[in-house]
Amino acid sequence: MNKTTTIVCAALLASSLLTGCSEEAGKAGSASGGEGQEEKITLTFWRNSGNDAENAAYDKLVASFMDKYPDIAVEMTPIPYADYDTKLRVSIASGSPPDIMALDAPTLGSYAHAGALKPLTAYFKADGNLEDIPPSTLATYTYQNEIYMAPLTESSxxxxxxxxxxxxxxxxxxxxxxxxxxxxxxxxxxxxxxxxxxxxxxxxxxxxxxxxxxxxxxxxxxxxxxxxxxxxxxxxxxxxxxxxxxxxxxxxxxxxxxxxxxxxxxxxxxxxxxxxxxxxxxxxxxxxxxxxxxxxxxxxxxxxxxxxxxxxxxxxxxxNGSWSLGISSKSQHADAAWKFVNWVTSKEGQVTYSTMTKDIPSRYSAAKEFPELSQYPKNIFVVQNQKFGRPRPITPxxxxxxxxxxxxxxxxxxxxxxxxxxxxxxxxxxxxxxxxxxxxxx
The missing domain is CATH 3.40.190.10 (Periplasmic binding protein-like II)
Structure with a gap:
């Protein structure tokens, strides 16, 4: 991609149209694990910076993951909300996106359509405990029959x-x-x-x-x-x-x-x-x-x-739908990135996160760990979301x-x-x- 094309792509991306760079992202879509013989893998993880509780929860999850997987390092970069989407899109346009990215549910269509995200369906089927996630929630993170993002929390x-x-x-x-x-x-x-x-x-x-x-x-x-x-x-x-x-x-x-x-x-x-x-x-x-x-x-x-x-x-x-985690189609360490994504959004990860933030976990099993979520008034939000939740239109x-x-x-x-x-x-x-x-x- 020459300099002119990169500038054009970045401009399109900043206006929420990733399509100008979809061909470049698509070429990288076949990247699989790539871990090979590396002794230590370093993953880059971008997310929007949240409040103190959210930041502390992510710090704890990253630290606990690296304790569990000492051969994988995670470099987390919190970015102010106002700048986050633009910086992420420009990084994709320039061919240097993070391995793992936090995305708000409604943005799924544009990122997936452009080939910027790696499909996670096979990973989920292997060890993602799909049955533990409400179907309506999974639908929110599915584009053209592929799951592209792993949900962490819900709101209602x-x-x-x-x-x-x-x-x-x-x-x-x-x-x-x-x-x-x-x-x-x-x-x-x-x-x-x-x-x-x-x-x-x-x-x-x-x-x-x-x-x-x-x-x-x-x-x-x-x-x-x-x-x-x-x-x-x-x-x-x-x-x-x-x-x-x-x-x-x-x-x-x-x-x-x-x-x-x-x-x-x-x-x-x-x-x-x-x-x-x-x-x-x-x-x-x-x-x-x-x-x-x-x-x-x-x-x-x-x-x-x-x-x-x-x-x-x-x-x-x-x-329904909130901030979730996706993996870049350009990541050379997709298997390791999935280990991190799966850890953070697992039952254990969601319990850790929601204990600190008071958010509603997206998994059935995690929600059951909080007695107040089955009691008034929070049960109203949980039941509505699990039984009557709907994705906002999934479109690029x-x-x-x-x-x-x-x-x-x-x-x-x-x-x-x-x-x-x-x-x-x-x-x-x-x-x-x-x-x-x-x-x-x-």
Missing amino acids: IALFYNKKLFEAKGIPLPSKNPEEPWTWEQVLDAAKKLSDPANGIFGIDPAQGFNNAGATAYFKYPIIWQFGGEIMDGEGKTSKGYLDSPETKKALQFFSELYNTHGVSALEYPPDPFPNGKLGMTVDGSWSLAYLTEKFPQFKLGEDYDIAPLPKGTRQAVA VFPQMSEAVNKLFEEVVIGKRNVDASVAEAIKKIDKAYADLGAQTK
Whole structure:
């Protein structure tokens, strides 16, 4: 690859299009073990730097691995989140990627499509204990029938509700059974009763407002699925026939009406509206339990608020997938890299990691080691994820698709634009992105 080609590839990669370099990555896809006669193998491992607990957990896992495998050294490089994706893509474009890389689930399609990742299916079948991972989780890390990443943890979202506001209005409380959710119509009925505009109280924030496209994918796609709709086809090639289905449009219309017809949701809220009594209900993540406990100790679970499963339309659904580990297709030590990946994401590795970070393990066996995960409220997040989890569309144009759908939600809610017209425009953007991708790989 000459200097000009490298620069072009790097530019494409920084915009989440790895395709310009797929041929170079593909040539290295046949690399197998490569350990040969080496006495000591050194593996490079890049990950996004996390909080103190996450960093300490990785330090412990790396140290314990090297104790177990003294013939393998792991050089771990934490990189700030804001810089991580760009640096990783540029390293791939330049032909010098790390042996092992941490990746966020939605990025799988672009990396795998470009041939930057080594398929892990054979490794998993040999000693990866596939049966210990929920099928819906495995689907999140599978592209064109190959598993490319090994999951470490999961997260999930649920319906948080202000118990005292419910009781003051005489509203029956939602079930805490993760398989007995309220319908969205029941949520709407409660939201109408809870809303008190004169006192700045709104019934529900259904999806954490309007943030970036990544937040849209995690919080808003489930609403489409819950109404029976879809975003893209199973191969991640088009949104035609999916994003424009009657079910998807019904979900979008319902979401818009929460703001523009019923007035139970607002475009802007004051800081921390839920613990400050300005929201009757909010859809939020499992990570918020620790945040509320730390920042609002007077706002107590069981007394002031409780948690229920996500609402459903015709079915239950929640987005799954988190940061996971993959192996570069260029690695000359793929077998050794798998030993590390398999160690970190094994039951033992997940228990070690989750004990320190309080994250939810992705393996059944690891989750069972934490009694609190089978008890309220965390059982809601675990059961939803294991039984009703769904991958966000696995597509090499995920960034462009996600941005188009994010814009779609903004237009129908904030811009009050016609759903049909907004959907048609989003499909056009997504299909163009995939067509452009195909043109670049020819």
